[in-house]
Amino acid sequence: MCLFSKQEKGDDDTNRSKKGPWSFDEDEKLRTYVSQYGEGSWDEVQKKVGLFRCGKSCRLRWLNHLHPSLKKGSITEEEGRKIVELHAKIESKWSQMVKELPGRTDNEIKNFWNIRARKLKKANLPLYDQIIKPRDLSNQEQVDISQVKKSDIHGYKFEQLPNSFNVSITSPHVSNMQCNNVASTSINNNNTSPTLTNNSGLLESMFFTPKILEDSDANHMHSTETKLVDENGKKPISLEKDESNHEDLIDLMFGLGWLDNYIF
DNA sequence: AAGAGTCTCAACCGCGCAGCA
DNA sequence: TTGCTGCGCGGTTGAGACTCT
Numbered sequence: 001m002c003l004f005s006k007q008e009k010g011d012d013d014t015n016r017s018k019k020g021p022w023s024f025d026e027d028e029k030l031r032t033y034v035s036q037y038g039e040g041s042w043d044e045v046q047k048k049v050g051l052f053r054c055g056k057s058c059r060l061r062w063l064n065h066l067h068p069s070l071k072k073g074s075i076t077e078e079e080g081r082k083i084v085e086l087h088a089k090i091e092s093k094w095s096q097m098v099k100e101l102p103g104r105t106d107n108e109i110k111n112f113w114n115i116r117a118r119k120l121k122k123a124n125l126p127l128y129d130q131i132i133k134p135r136d137l138s139n140q141e142q143v144d145i146s147q148v149k150k151s152d153i154h155g156y157k158f159e160q161l162p163n164s165f166n167v168s169i170t171s172p173h174v175s176n177m178q179c180n181n182v183a184s185t186s187i188n189n190n191n192t193s194p195t196l197t198n199n200s201g202l203l204e205s206m207f208f209t210p211k212i213l214e215d216s217d218a219n220h221m222h223s224t225e226t227k228l229v230d231e232n233g234k235k236p237i238s239l240e241k242d243e244s245n246h247e248d249l250i251d252l253m254f255g256l257g258w259l260d261n262y263i264f
Numbered sequence: 265a266a267g268a269g270t271c272t273c274a275a276c277c278g279c280g281c282a283g284c285a
Numbered sequence: 286t287t288g289c290t291g292c293g294c295g296g297t298t299g300a301g302a303c304t305c306t
């Protein structure tokens with residue numbers, strides 16, 4: 001156990017198993033132990049190299065921080081995707097997930113998932129989002145919606161297009177993803193042919209599921225505010241449109257070729 | 265500028281299992 | 286069979302960093 005033993009209780013700190021953050025010297029002692037005696041027998045560390053940490057703590061420190069095969073840096077997009085897939089299959093079997101994610105620890109995976117789950121819960125979003133991968137928008141300077149074939153839009157009916165329809169994707173910060181630019185688009189239908197323009201931008205990939213978080217007052221221009229959030233729930237993707245189903249937006253974007261695919 | 269609130273992640277805790285005497 | 290020890294797993298905590306107001 002990692003608790004102070006009864007006979008140690010009341011002794012000065014040097015006789016106890018220390019707790020809290022590890023110092024550089026402690027890390028060095030643990031490295032020395034492993035290089036000389038190998039991994040395992042963690043309770044021997046205190047005797048062999050004079051490191052006043054319990055065996056459990058030593059094992060954890062070695063496996064989670066000092067092991068040479070560990071990857072540095074935060075979870076990548078690909079790894080995040082893998083974790084979501086694995087969680088959908090095996091739930092919180094972190095140690096099994098480690099086998100699929102070499103260089104990552106169960107603790108890292110668990111933290112990633114817990115943070116993600118908390119954000120999604122806060123945003124009232126499902127744990128297993130659609131993963132939507134937009135295409136490179138950089139070459140699409142302007143699109144006239146009226147020129148888009150109806151059949152391309154997967155059931156979207158043009159006559160349902162709201163009078164005012166704005167989509168703005170602002171600073172879609174998604175950690176560990178290559179979002180080099182900001183994609184910003186707007187769709188307007190001011191009793192003329194609806195046009196769609198987008199600023200130059202490249203949004204490589206992102207996770208989001210549209211979710212209506214708040215309905216504004218019905219008298220307030222009959223509008224419903226729908227907030228989209230990135231996978232981290234950090235940067236909202238704002239959407240203001242009439243009360244038509246938000247899924248229309250996804251259909252529309254898909255039909256316009258902005259989205260490559262949906263992955264479930 | 266500063267205090268409050270939120271987020272992140274390293275570390276801890278309790279439990280269960282396997283091996284052994 | 287029982288008790289002990291070492292180890293591994295998954296859940297939780299809390300200090301420090303960061304962001305917001």
